[in-house]
Amino acid sequence: MWTEKYRPRSLEDIVNQEEIVNRLKSFVKARNIPHCIFAGPPGTGKTTAALCLAHDLYGPGYHEYIMELNASDERGINVVRETVKTFARTKSIGEVPFKILILDEADNMTSDAQQALRRTMERYTEAARFILIANYSGRIIEPIQSRCAPFRFTYLPEEKIIERIKYIAEQEGLTITEDGIKAVIEIGGGDLRRTINVLQTAASTGKPIDEETVYSVVGRANPADVREMMITALNGDFIKARNKLRELLLKYGLAGSDILGQIHNEVFRLNIPDKWKVKIMEIIGETDYRLLQGSNEEIQLSALLARFVEAGEEIKRG
Amino acid sequence: MNIPWTLKYKPKTLSEVIGNEDAKKKILQWIKEWDAKPPKKKALLIYGPPGTGKTVTVEALANDLDMELVQSNASDYRTADAVQRFAGRSSRYGTLFGKKRLILFDELDGITGSADRGGLREITKIVKETGSPIILIANDAYNPRFSTLRRSCQLIEFKKPNKRQIIKLLSKICSLEGIYAEPDALKLIAERANGDVRSAINDLQALAQGRNRLTFEDAAWLSSRDQKEVIFNTLRRIFYAGSIRGALRAVNEADVDLDMLLEWIYENIPYHIKNPKELASAMNMLSLADLYRGRIATSQNWELMRYYVDFMSAGVATSWSRKSRGWTPFRFPSRIMSMSRSKAARGMLKEIGLRIGRRCHISADRAAKDVIPFLRVIFQNNPEMGASLAKWLGLDEEMMNFIASMRNNK
Numbered sequence: 001m002w003t004e005k006y007r008p009r010s011l012e013d014i015v016n017q018e019e020i021v022n023r024l025k026s027f028v029k030a031r032n033i034p035h036c037i038f039a040g041p042p043g044t045g046k047t048t049a050a051l052c053l054a055h056d057l058y059g060p061g062y063h064e065y066i067m068e069l070n071a072s073d074e075r076g077i078n079v080v081r082e083t084v085k086t087f088a089r090t091k092s093i094g095e096v097p098f099k100i101l102i103l104d105e106a107d108n109m110t111s112d113a114q115q116a117l118r119r120t121m122e123r124y125t126e127a128a129r130f131i132l133i134a135n136y137s138g139r140i141i142e143p144i145q146s147r148c149a150p151f152r153f154t155y156l157p158e159e160k161i162i163e164r165i166k167y168i169a170e171q172e173g174l175t176i177t178e179d180g181i182k183a184v185i186e187i188g189g190g191d192l193r194r195t196i197n198v199l200q201t202a203a204s205t206g207k208p209i210d211e212e213t214v215y216s217v218v219g220r221a222n223p224a225d226v227r228e229m230m231i232t233a234l235n236g237d238f239i240k241a242r243n244k245l246r247e248l249l250l251k252y253g254l255a256g257s258d259i260l261g262q263i264h265n266e267v268f269r270l271n272i273p274d275k276w277k278v279k280i281m282e283i284i285g286e287t288d289y290r291l292l293q294g295s296n297e298e299i300q301l302s303a304l305l306a307r308f309v310e311a312g313e314e315i316k317r318g
Numbered sequence: 319m320n321i322p323w324t325l326k327y328k329p330k331t332l333s334e335v336i337g338n339e340d341a342k343k344k345i346l347q348w349i350k351e352w353d354a355k356p357p358k359k360k361a362l363l364i365y366g367p368p369g370t371g372k373t374v375t376v377e378a379l380a381n382d383l384d385m386e387l388v389q390s391n392a393s394d395y396r397t398a399d400a401v402q403r404f405a406g407r408s409s410r411y412g413t414l415f416g417k418k419r420l421i422l423f424d425e426l427d428g429i430t431g432s433a434d435r436g437g438l439r440e441i442t443k444i445v446k447e448t449g450s451p452i453i454l455i456a457n458d459a460y461n462p463r464f465s466t467l468r469r470s471c472q473l474i475e476f477k478k479p480n481k482r483q484i485i486k487l488l489s490k491i492c493s494l495e496g497i498y499a500e501p502d503a504l505k506l507i508a509e510r511a512n513g514d515v516r517s518a519i520n521d522l523q524a525l526a527q528g529r530n531r532l533t534f535e536d537a538a539w540l541s542s543r544d545q546k547e548v549i550f551n552t553l554r555r556i557f558y559a560g561s562i563r564g565a566l567r568a569v570n571e572a573d574v575d576l577d578m579l580l581e582w583i584y585e586n587i588p589y590h591i592k593n594p595k596e597l598a599s600a601m602n603m604l605s606l607a608d609l610y611r612g613r614i615a616t617s618q619n620w621e622l623m624r625y626y627v628d629f630m631s632a633g634v635a636t637s638w639s640r641k642s643r644g645w646t647p648f649r650f651p652s653r654i655m656s657m658s659r660s661k662a663a664r665g666m667l668k669e670i671g672l673r674i675g676r677r678c679h680i681s682a683d684r685a686a687k688d689v690i691p692f693l694r695v696i697f698q699n700n701p702e703m704g705a706s707l708a709k710w711l712g713l714d715e716e717m718m719n720f721i722a723s724m725r726n727n728k
Contacts, residue, residue, distance in 0.1 A: 001689075003678060042684070068679065070675060072683050073672060104680075108681075110616075193680075194688055197688060198692070201695050201696055201699075205699050221692050222691065238588045238597060239589075246653065251660065252686065252724070253668070253683070253686035253690075254687055255683050255687065258683075290605055290609050293613055293616075294612040295611045295612035295615055298653060299580075302584070302604075302605075303601040303604060303605035305601075306601035307601075309597060309598060310594045310597070310598035
């Protein structure tokens with residue numbers, strides 16, 4: 001995958017997030033790091049920065065000194081009690097006296113697990129440092145936040161993304177047009193991982209990459225039909241829309257929040273009066289909130305679809 | 319006529335016992351040793367979860383080798399005296415007609431401290447002195463009570479047979495009974511049995527005996543078989559309740575699993591409540607009910623349960639004007655069926671996601687959203703690039719085929 005092939009190996013190679021990188025470099029120089037929280041949107045270099053930091057600190061064999069866990073895959077408290085603890089309490093044998101635990105998507109941890117983590121962090125500080133990676137630092141409990149140095153990652157500026165696309169295109173010998181670049185960026189939406197995945201998929205056609213190639217591969221990739229599902233509901237067929245929703249959840253394994261994100265993006269492109277777009281947005285926001293607190297994603301999203309059915313009816317009546 | 323199928327289809331010979339090939343081989347080896355002289359460990363302790371074939375294996379073995387099987391199980395008294403009476407003699411002397419003897423103490427976990435006083439100690443003694451092979455069966459060999467006994471036994475573990483083996487057995491029984499069973503139905507039964515072959519066969523009999531067809535929906539009913547009427551009645555009272563109180567009472571009086579009831583209501587709302595405004599309102603009530611269920615789960619505050627019940631019953635009941643045109647039957651929750659049907663596929667997707675995640679430093683969820691869809695297009699566009707990516711990601715051919723087939727209908 002090009003996302004991995006072109007992932008910077010060292011802090012030196014990172015061309016963005018300058019301020020953050022400079023601070024991390026000073027940690028390397030001091031051979032010491034605090035517990036950290038890397039917060040920011042997806043595809044802005046959080047995991048990369050953590051891996052590069054480890055690389056610069058321990059050298060190319062850094063894998064021996066770090067452990068990567070993804071809280072979305074193992075979000076329960078037992079991971080903290082077992083895996084994390086075992087890792088944290090064994091001393092490092094290298095010249096740097098501590099190991100690093102990279103906990104990705106930490107904001108997906110249950111609050112129980114976070115409480116357990118807090119104690120583990122305190123107890124084993126000497127032997128292990130934690131880098132917590134999250135989209136929203138607000139979802140990490142206060143006591144952990146106060147023990148960590150915060151780093152805020154922001155979307156990369158467009159010119160930096162263009163630079164990267166051009167660099168990869170050159171390395172891979174691709175032909176890409178200006179509007180092709182624009183399309184890749186538009187779909188990537190500031191997320192560099194997604195941007196590079198789109199680029200690689202477009203490149204797999206073997207054709208010069210222009211706007212059309214990009215949109216056609218993305219159209220084929222999208223399990224989309226999110227739009228179709230919305231229109232089906234607006235046209236009044238709740239049962240059919242519900243079946244589509246179920247397919248997205250079960251067959252494509254999409255998370256409810258991802259589907260809701262796509263719904264949100266699509267609403268403004270729907271062919272309905274502007275007044276309604278805003279009204280619907282209000283309902284989507286409420287659904288987003290209920291998704292977080294509720295227990296069954298399908299029921300929450302279905303309730304939203306039922307509101308679409310209602311809205312569709314009222315729009316028709318004018 | 320009405321013999322349990324577990325009996326009717328009990329294995330007669332060792333090869334008919336499904337699964338546990340290793341254990342079977344070891345048992346056979348051990349018993350063969352007796353032909354020369356008693357082995358060092360004169361007893362086997364076979365252990366493992368219920369329904370994995372421990373007892374039937376021993377019975378089939380005795381049958382294969384034409385041995386006389388002397389059995390004692392939990393229904394027998396097993397005090398020291400009783401054990402001595404039962405096995406003391408048998409263990410020392412041969413049989414009348416020169417058949418070899420095999421002594422079986424089944425359900426060892428059932429030997430109780432008080433009623434069977436001294437039983438375990440006596441068994442331990444007999445094991446030391448025996449001239450015939452002794453087999454002991456227990457669920458949990460590591461129970462401290464067995465620690466002395468365990469030392470003089472060779473331990474053999476029985477594991478749960480896998481789903482495929484159980485499905486094969488179930489479909490064999492079906493064909494012998496002249497029943498056509500949907501593969502999905504057998505899969506569901508096997509899944510639910512979770513390695514317990516006995517319960518799988520019992521379930522199959524309960525569902526399929528006396529019929530010539532077994533559908534997935536039949537199988538899905540199993541868990542709430544006797545509740546079908548109760549659920550229908552409750553649904554009727556919620557959807558067509560004259561009052562808030564009637565709807566609430568319907569839930570409180572019915573002894574049904576609330577989460578399951580919510581699924582039933584969810585399934586049936588759009589078939590009964592068609593007016594868009596009313597539909598949206600009823601679904602909103604269900605969403606609120608689910609919201610409280612989530613809050614109960616995170617806060618463990620069970621007091622909130624009443625709101626869960628209120629919204630799903632009274633909330634739905636008052637969402638509409640109850641104008642029913644004709645009789646609409648209630649339907650089985652299709653979400654439950656879809657979940658069950660897609661379980662294997664979701665497991666596969668998760669595994670693929672985890673493998674990609676390991677390589678790309680992301681979660682399985684994110685891989686499903688951000689990588690797998692693109693991978694599928696790459697597989698189509700450029701098989702060569704696809705194959706090398708799959709190799710690098712550690713995806714096998716089955717996984718590649720799975721990804722390729724994810725959207726074949728369009």
